[in-house]
Amino acid sequence: MTLETGDPATDAAMGVVSIKARVAGGRLPVRMYLYVNGDLAEAWTESEGDFDLSLDHYGPGRHAVTARAVDALGRWAGASMVVACFGVEAADRQ
Incomplete structure (x- = not known):
């Protein structure tokens, strides 16, 4: 199981932190769950998923991101x- 973030400059311009979760191995089907600050934020039934952590929704600061996968x-x-996450003025995003 891996978690990766996207390009910081691109993400900052859009006001998000892009996160990619991947799981290798295991028997299909695989269920993946992504939690932000302990709360379920997204779920997938594929072995790869993308999530945009929005500064508008979660706010600036440090956020714990946890991914879990369960196979068949x-x-x-x-x-x-x-x-x-650091706040970017709305005018700077355009």
């Missing part, structure tokens, strides 16, 4: 990271 046999994997 009940085996699970997880990964976590902390992302730091």
Whole structure:
């Protein structure tokens, strides 16, 4: 299970932190769950998913991001990271 963030300059211009979650191995189907600050933010039934952590929704600051995956046999994997979001003025996003 891996978590990756997108390009910081592009994300800052859009006011988001883009996050990609991937799981390799395991028996299909795979269910993936993405949590931000402990709350479920997104769920997928594929082995890869994208999520945009919006500064408008979550606000600036540090946010804990955790991904969990469960395969058809009940085996699970997880990964976590902390992302730091800094506010960008709306005029700077255009």
